[in-house]
Amino acid sequence: MSLGVRAVTAASNMARKLGQSLDNLGKTMEVCKYRDQLVPSTRFVAVDGLSPTVSPDTAFVAPNASVIGDVSLGQNSSVWYGATVRGDVHKITIGENTAIMDRAVIHVAKIQGDYPSIIGNHVTVGPGAIVHAATLMDGSVVGPSAQVLDGAVIEKNAIVGPGAVVTPGTVVKEGEYWLGSPAKLVRKVTPEERHTAMETSLETLELARLHAFETSKDLAQLTKDEEAYEDAMYRDPDYYQPSEEASRKGDVLGQGTPGLIFDSVLTNPEEGLKLKRKQQLAEAGEQK
Known part of the structure; x- marks a missing residue:
């Protein structure tokens, strides 16, 4: 850790302690006890001075998603609710038009092996899936609750089916469909499945933009929206x-x-x- 980072860390710790002391003093002066529970945002977190690099054209990062450390997130990509992208001991690169869906986990390896996680363009990582120190090439799909483990490679337009477990070091060839635990080749990806995967990618992008717009609203806008909704629900149309x-x-x-x-x-x-x-x-x- 550099001297500058240490100095900033020490100063922030002192400021936090001072704030806690002032808060405790204020509580002793209160007539009616009140404590405001604050939950700090974990959307973007730096580790050892490395902060996530997020394209200004990124479609959506959910308020309760966590993007941590040495992570690069490309344009039109999205990280959905409850997902974790943790590049704390190695790097994670996510390309363009890629969706990391709800509760998915993207991680890396450094202790046993030395693998980053590299995710290409137009990739879909399904809800609850785990990608641990693996490579997903352009157009590939990892199904819901599937696992792709250390050093594995999913080549272009390949699909890992729901719940499948791709063991460490396995290579799923281009255009193959794997399923099972441990995952094995079951057949080739059909043209219809490839078309569906691309359509899903585009539809997810549009939905991500909608969610980004809604979650960016401040309290004043939310209050205005609620008033307009109640007005439309209860006001006589002839008013x-x-x-x-x-x-x-x-x-x-x-x-x-x-x-x-x-x-x-x-x-x-x-x-x-x-x-x-x-x-x-x-x-x-x-x-x-």
């Missing part, structure tokens, strides 16, 4: 809604146009008669 144009023309101090609700034909019948007369004259003019 008067001022148009944007009308609001812009007669708006006063951001409160809308005066008279649109209270100065109506219900409270002032004579206004209704005037309006009806205007409509009759307009219709007569159009007929001429």
Whole structure:
């Protein structure tokens, strides 16, 4: 660890202790005891001075996903809810348009063997799957709850079926479908399966962008969305809604146009008669 990193670490520890001391002092002065439980975000975590490198065009990293250490995440890729990408003792490289699905784990090896995890483009790692110090080439698929272990290689457009266990050092050749524990070749990947894998990759990308938009909202936007939802659910559809144009023309101090609700034909019948007369004259003019 470099001198600069040690200095920053020592300063942060001192600041944390000072904050805890002030918090304890504040608690002794409280009349009604209250403790705010704060859960720090673990979305991106540095290890030994190495922080994840995330493309600005990355589609989505879930709020409760963990991307740790020497990790590179390419554009249009996504890391879903509860997933862990842990590059603490070696590097992890994830290419473009790749999806690490819910609760999946990507890890590396350093103690027994020396393997990074290299994941290519258009790869799908299914929910609950484990990729431990392995290589997944472009277009490959690792099914739900499957395991690909140390030094294994999944070549292009190959599929590891659900629950399969690819043992250490195994090579799954291009376009092969493996299944079982330990996993073995059962057949070739069909053109339909290859097409489905690509379609799934594109659909996941669109869904990732939607989730990224929703999870990026602040409290003010969430409150506004909730109010709009309740308004749409419970408001009578015939209730008067001022148009944007009308609001812009007669708006006063951001409160809308005066008279649109209270100065109506219900409270002032004579206004209704005037309006009806205007409509009759307009219709007569159009007929001429």
